[in-house]
Amino acid sequence: MIGLLVNQTEVLESSKIIRGHKSVDGRGLTYEGRRIPKPVIKRLSMYARALQKFSFTGVEKISSRELGDALGLNSAQVRKDLAYFGQFGVPGLGYYVEELRGRIKSILGTDRVVRLAVVGVGNLGQALISNSTQYAREGFCIVAAFDADKRKIGGERNGVPIYHIGDLNHRIKDMAIDIVAVAVPSGAGQAVADRAVESGVTAILNFVPERLIVPSHVHVQYVDLAIEIESLSYYLK
Amino acid sequence: MIGLLVNQTEVLESSKIIRGHKSVDGRGLTYEGRRIPKPVIKRLSMYARALQKFSFTGVEKISSRELGDALGLNSAQVRKDLAYFGQFGVPGLGYYVEELRGRIKSILGTDRVVRLAVVGVGNLGQALISNSTQYAREGFCIVAAFDADKRKIGGERNGVPIYHIGDLNHRIKDMAIDIVAVAVPSGAGQAVADRAVESGVTAILNFVPERLIVPSHVHVQYVDLAIEIESLSYYLK
């Protein structure tokens, strides 16, 4: 049996090989067997963007303190967040900006292009589509939009083709859509989510003020502008 | 001295009088001297909306379990959240839907109309403005929009007048703006925030992917769509 021949070095090697492996178990999504808190993922994306800016202005290396300061975060938090995924820094020196950014992008999965569909070409849908240039820089691309209004079908906005919502299922498969952004009128969100899930989508960005019922392997991120505004009201003097 | 004459009943009375008093101390914003976690405020707003729906469908009373289920929350959490602000339920019965909703609205400050300005009438700004009908139902009103583009000035969208951004300061004061939503292009956010703060605004909803520097008494809520999308990418298979 091969197992008997494995020496210390080989064990280390094989542990390197599984590096970067995401899997789902009873504790939710894990990375190399460790459960990653959701806030960590959000911050990872913030780090990537900040690093992009630093890189753009010619900064080549950066400490956890500098990166944290740029985002209003504690330096220990920066180091701890990164430590979930490996060792990326050099003691005494800090992190190499471009290298770290690349590593984070690869962890997030945005080192390749992530393909999005926007469902609902109302004002919010259009706002998303009009942001595509910014999004493209960060690694995701809106490749299709869907609407129920026949007058909008067939055209395009910002280079994004608009299809009829009836085509959602087959287009999701054909176009290899990764993420569906739901920006339809209130009440129509669940139906869209159902079709997306049917077609194999596992990540949904939901702007409709409704809770979506989805299987446990599907991740839904809620963005609820009315809730954001109302919460702010509490903090008024 | 009056204090010497205060009896037990009067002490109870006076503690009722301070009920609902918000103040700021070293620990941040407090309600009747207790520090309220931010997630609680978000959920309060969610409760209010759910209760509105229940009320609309004729439901008159509701248990913490039923309210929690509607939002995917634990019933203990519902009760604990409410307990920060007082005793609103009836043991054995639950909560009266309309009464609870009124109490929550009053805690949030959305029992009166909260006045919003949208700065930046791009696609996102327009999306916000086009939602005003929904927002109006929940207690806030977009009363003005601002843009730098002279061609947009003077007109209106959805009944909301569009002013030049140079008028921001005096309009905020004249129109008693409570909250400023910043939806300008990347790079212009801080300047808008500065003027808003100058004019006395204490709550900002920021859609620009930049950290805003504001005095500590000003609350900034960040909505960053690119970060939301990129975080979702991590959860793709």
Add this chain to the structure above:
DNA sequence: TAGATTGTTAATCGATTAACAATC
């Protein structure tokens, strides 16, 4: 009264921050 559900305390869980040996 019996049953149900609150309000609240205690227990658990999770996330942030501090501290420091290891390392460049």
Add this chain to the structure above:
DNA sequence: TAGATTGTTAATCGATTAACAATC
């Protein structure tokens, strides 16, 4: 080597959930 900063463990802080006496 001296100085700086990482990676990681332990301490703290905060938020959620369980449990249950009090109450309708």
